[in-house]
Structure formats: structure tokens, C-alpha cells
Amino acid sequence: MTEPRPAPTGLRRLLVDTAPLRTSRDFRRLWVGQGLSYVLGEVTYVALPYQVYKLTGSTFAVGAIALVELVPLLSLTFIGGAAADALDRRRLLVISEAGTTASVAGLVVNAALPHPSVAACYALAFFAAAFSSFGVGASRSLIPRLVPPEHVTSALALNSLYASLGSVVAPALAGVLIKTVGITGAYAVGVAGFSCSLAAFWLLPSITPIGGGEPPGIRSLIEGFRFLIHQRVILGCFLIDTVAMVFGMPSALFPAIALVRLHAGAAVVGYLYAAPAAGALIAALFSGWFGHVRRQGVVIVVAATLWGVAIALFGFATSLWLALLLLAFAGAADAVSAVLRNRIMFAMTPDAFQGRVSAAYLAQVTSAPRLGNLEAGGLASLTSIRVSVASGGVACVAGCLLLVAVIPSLIRYEARPGT
Numbered sequence: 001m002t003e004p005r006p007a008p009t010g011l012r013r014l015l016v017d018t019a020p021l022r023t024s025r026d027f028r029r030l031w032v033g034q035g036l037s038y039v040l041g042e043v044t045y046v047a048l049p050y051q052v053y054k055l056t057g058s059t060f061a062v063g064a065i066a067l068v069e070l071v072p073l074l075s076l077t078f079i080g081g082a083a084a085d086a087l088d089r090r091r092l093l094v095i096s097e098a099g100t101t102a103s104v105a106g107l108v109v110n111a112a113l114p115h116p117s118v119a120a121c122y123a124l125a126f127f128a129a130a131f132s133s134f135g136v137g138a139s140r141s142l143i144p145r146l147v148p149p150e151h152v153t154s155a156l157a158l159n160s161l162y163a164s165l166g167s168v169v170a171p172a173l174a175g176v177l178i179k180t181v182g183i184t185g186a187y188a189v190g191v192a193g194f195s196c197s198l199a200a201f202w203l204l205p206s207i208t209p210i211g212g213g214e215p216p217g218i219r220s221l222i223e224g225f226r227f228l229i230h231q232r233v234i235l236g237c238f239l240i241d242t243v244a245m246v247f248g249m250p251s252a253l254f255p256a257i258a259l260v261r262l263h264a265g266a267a268v269v270g271y272l273y274a275a276p277a278a279g280a281l282i283a284a285l286f287s288g289w290f291g292h293v294r295r296q297g298v299v300i301v302v303a304a305t306l307w308g309v310a311i312a313l314f315g316f317a318t319s320l321w322l323a324l325l326l327l328a329f330a331g332a333a334d335a336v337s338a339v340l341r342n343r344i345m346f347a348m349t350p351d352a353f354q355g356r357v358s359a360a361y362l363a364q365v366t367s368a369p370r371l372g373n374l375e376a377g378g379l380a381s382l383t384s385i386r387v388s389v390a391s392g393g394v395a396c397v398a399g400c401l402l403l404v405a406v407i408p409s410l411i412r413y414e415a416r417p418g419t
Helices: 019-023 025-056 059-073 076-084 089-112 118-140 149-180 182-203 218-230 232-248 251-261 266-285 288-292 296-314 320-348 351-382 385-406 408-412
Strands: none
Touching (some): 019 025, 019 149, 025 059, 025 089, 025 118, 025 182, 059 076, 059 351, 076 089, 076 118, 076 218, 076 351, 089 118, 089 182, 149 182, 149 266, 149 288, 149 320, 218 232, 218 351, 232 296, 232 320, 232 385, 232 408, 251 266, 251 351, 251 385, 296 385, 296 408, 320 351, 351 385, 385 408
């Protein structure tokens, strides 16, 4: 038996807990590989719309990229999740990441042609999204198999760390690369990033689902949704984030806020987009206390409510520093909520369902902000920017309180000792 970890004290209790990196070689490999993939691979998602706009001069053509990627995201994600609950997850990950890497390599080849094809950009974007979506269920379900239960929260916080860092660094890195080495070079850096994840997945041991094995198909998908509906606490985790993102996600209004409200230029638009990620990064750096939270449901509700409060106040901000501060605070609150929501889902989901629940979670967290941007933009066109942002924040707070009344088990949830 291993001796229990001494409880950290003072500043160590606040700083991000690196125990998963120290104690699990497989998680360490995975974290480094996926971290490099996220930071470097995100360059691709900046370079692609830039290239399409340069080739077409059409903002509609750029927007169509999201539509092309949304199709596999809302279909193959669920199929891949069912496959992850029946097959060797390592094999699925290697195949899906190899496909993603090959798709981005295709973008390198296309960009290097004398006359790059716009149709090829769309096709390769579709295949990259398809492979990535198919493997996400297996990828997200790895953590509970690579680290012991008492380290899962810390592992999730570490993942939040590289994701937040990538959200801040990758767009700036992409801009520098496009300016210095061109679109082709930027795509090549993206290939290097995805290759890091491919190498990390290749080094993992075989990871078969515990108690799974049901062939992927309609029946398997229905069983996954049935499990999700009957697990009220997990369902509450999904719904509270949906409420926060649908009503309190005003990022579609950032360009208008920068130009009209703050009387600033394009650089400030970038600051507004980066501020929530910067707040999330700070939260991840000081996430040591996450693993000691027992009333995780309470903290999730409080964090989601604070997100709504910050967004509502952001609607009235007329100075840049206050706007950035409120957005950073909102991002930090969202990071806390996200880590603990994932922790509850991992704790309450049997391994045989991890792939399907993880796939449903990804579909939710990627679609809800898009709906939120649609809501914010539509309401702003009917009323005003201030009314849209502020009312969205208020609706988020009201929605969180209503959800607690409908699903009280969420706020009553308490983590077991050792998890």
C-alpha cells in the first residue's frame, strides 16, 4: 500500500497540483503530447480561415468552414463515443490522430501549390474535424484510467492549464508564423503539433473499456442517452453549462463592443477574446484547492452564477480595463466550473459509458457557445449591445437558480473522500 499524501499547506495548497505528472508516466506522456498538440495545432485553426479569406475575399466563405466542421462534430462524435465504450481506446486514438495529422498535412501540400484550391481547404477541414470528432470520446475518457481517483481533479486542472495557455498563445503564434513563414509554414507547425499527440497515443498501453464491449450502433447510443438522462447530477452539469453559454456568451458582440462602446480598434477585439482565456489560465495556475472541494455541486452553481454576474456587469463597462477584468473573472469562474463538472462526470460514470458521456459533453460544450453567440447577436440587433449582454448575464443567473430548484441533487452532491 502507498502512504497517503500529506495535505499541502499555505501557497502549495493554492498552486496547481502536479502530482499526476510526477506519479503517472503515461499521463505525463499524454499531457506533454496533447499540450504541444493543442498549442501548435491551434495554429491551423487560425491559418485556415485566413487562407480561405485571402483566396476568396468572402466572410461568408470563412463562416462556411464552421458549418463544414459542425457536421462531423454533431454526428461522428457520438459514433466515436460508442466505439470507445466497445473497443481498444488506444487503437481508436492512434487511428483518429493519424487521420487528423494526415488531413493537416494535406493542407500543407495544398498551400504549397501555385494556385491553392478552396475546395480542398473545405474537404481537408471536414476530414480533420471528422477524425478529431471520432476520437474525442476515447481521448476524454483516458484520465480515469491513467491516474488514481484522488488525482483526477488535479489532472483535469492540468489539462485546463494547457488549454487556457493555448487559447492565449496560439492565435498570436499563428499571426507571427503567417507573417514570417507563410501559410504553408504555419500548417507545417500544426502538423508537428498533431504529431506530438499521435506519438503520445502510440506510447500508451492498450486501454479497453471495463465492463463494456457492446458493439457500437443505435442501441449503444440510445443506452448512452438513457444513462445520461437518468443520472440527474450529470444531467445538471450539462444543463448548467448550457444555460451559462446560451444566455451569457457575448463573444459575437466583441467587435462591436470594441468599436462602438470602447471606441477602439482591431487590437482591442483581440484583447476581449483573449481575456476569458487569461482568466482561465490564472484559475488553472492556482487550482490546487480544486482537489479538496467536497461540495462540488455547490461550487459549480456558484461559479456559473458568478459567470452570469460578471457578464451582466461587462454589459455596462465603458472602460477597457474594467471590461477585460470582468471577462477575465468570468473566464476564471468558467474554468472552476468546467474542472469540477468533469470531475463529477468521471466519478459518476462507469467506465463502460465514459466514451459516450464524454462525446455528449463535447457536443454540448461546442454547440452551446454557438447558440449563445446567435442569441446575443440576434437580441443586440433588436435592442442594443448593452441590453443583449446585460440581459444575457441576468438570464444566466436566473437560469442557474431555476436549475437548482428543478435538479436539487446537483447542489446536494458531495464528493466521496479520496476523490
